[in-house]
Amino acid sequence: MFPLVRYFSLTSLIVFVLAFIVIFFGMSRNALNIIIGLREESNIALTRVYADTILNDYGEFIATAENMSAEEIMASDEFLALDADLRQLTQGSNIIKIKIYALNGLTIYSSEFDQIGEYKTDNSGFQAGLIGDVASELTYKDTFNAFEGNIEDIDIVESYVPLQSATTGEINGVIELYDDVTNLLSFVNQRIALAGTALATLFITLYAILYFIVRYAQKIMSQQRHQIEKHVGEIALANTNLQIANAQAKEATRLKSEFLSTMSHELRTPLNAIIGYSGIITSGIAGDVDERAQGMVKRIQDSGQHLLMLINNVLDISKIEAGRLTIVKDKTDIHELVASVEEQLQVLADEKSLTLNVDVSSAVPTYLMIDSERVKQIIINLLSNAIKFTEEGTVSLTVDWKDHRLDIDVSDTGIGIPAHSLDYIFDEFRQVDGSSTRTTGGTGLGLAIVRKFTEAMDGQVSVRSTLNQGTTFNVVIDAQALDILQIEPQTT
Ligand code: ADP
DSSP states (O other): OOOOHHHHHHHHHHHHHHHHHHHHHHHHHHHHHHHHHHHHHHHHHHHHHHHHHHHHHHHHHHHTTTTTTTTHHHHHHHHHHHHHHHHHHHHTTSEEEEEETTSSEEOOOOSSGGTOOOTTTTHHHHHHTTTTEEEEEEEEEEEEEEEEEEEEEEEEEEEEEEETTTTOEEEEEEEEEEEEEEHHHHHHHHHHHHHHHHHHHHHHHHHHHHHHHHHHHHHHHHHHHHHHHHHHHHHHHHHHHHHHHHHHHHHHHHHHHHHHHHHHHHHHHHHHHHHHHHHHHTTTTOOOOOHHHHHHHHHHHHHHHHHHHHHHHEEEEHHTTTOOOOOOEEEEEEEHHHHHHHHHHHHHHHHHTTTEEEOTTTTTTTTTEEEEEHHHHHHHHHHHHHHHOOSSEEEEEEEEEEEEEEEEEESSSOOOOOOOGTTTSSSTTTTSSSSTTTTSOOOOOOOOOOHHHHHHOOEEEEEEEETTEEEEEEEEEEEEETTTTSSOOOOO
């Protein structure tokens, strides 16, 4: 059995049993009180009737008998006459015995003669009668000595009623009436038993209905609990799988970066030899080379340079992904840095007959604490892209100083970038034209490097572009300005 049903069964059973006991016994008590009340009223009425006869005919006897002995009382004529009268008066009624007490509590009359002469002075019923009240109680007797002789198994309502004069209101004694309520009580008890059975049936039905409702509710709850437990289990499993997949992905990324890093390093060594030696050959230091061979070696050198740039990019990206990117800030003459970049890229701009405008605002402090290598690479990547994707017009680089931040703008009058591509051009290996027929070279790593470097320097990069009109990249990075006279800059 589920706990809810068990708890319900126990508590509701207790509640129902208690309710039944309270209602049933309350009902019985009430019924008995009604019987006593009714019989008491009838006894009072009867006493009024008897009082007239008794006080008229035997008033004097009652007054004097209180000082007489039992034998004297029973020997008197009045006593026998009173006994006869009372027997006649009560004939056909429920009254089966009468006792009369004098004001001092002496029993001066009882249909059970043995009791004459007994004192009832301390009896509470007698005392109530003495002050004009009526006291009644219901009792059961195995055997009872009545007018008619002994009666077995009998229920009686005993009432102490003041023996009061109807005219003067004076109390002359107390009369005790014994009222046989056996039949009435058994009738009432039958009715109470019937009502009790009806009540019990009602409670049992109610209990059964509630029990089934609770059981049904319990069943639904249990189904829901199982479902929830199942879902929680599934979620936990999915979560574990996710964690495993995540760990595997991280490990794969780390291995990939490690591999790329090692490979790049291994590739750079022979490549540097190729570039270096081809440089020596084209410079003529190693001896004369004919023009045709010179052209070929020059192409080897250019291709080597290009390959080195690609490898450097891959190396940078793999370093970033492996979490090995560290920003090293040093005192940098930003004007000098820009001039060197301009010199480097002027050649490319000239090759395409583009105008390269470079403007460093006078607001830019001469010396800044920045990672010069990274800043330089950011500018180079943006400028070389601008030149690469512009066929005619101008490519501009402006450097400004705003709110203690270095503000770099690189704009061109080139092909522009479609709005939908702006979302992904900063992702690794993503290009607007990723097809094999594209005319421009590149790996799709330049902008990814720009973004990673910028973010590593707590900066932001943004882009605005209009198709076929041009593009502007903006990079803002925090930089600490250094006074020219400041001797040792703080390195972070
Ligand atoms: P790539 O090596 O292809 O240049 P980048 O990461 O530097 O890789 O750039 C990603 C892509 O963004 C480029 O392939 C190009 O489609 C687009 N792009 C970058 N800069 C410009 C620009 N100035 N004008 C037009 N398109 C650009």
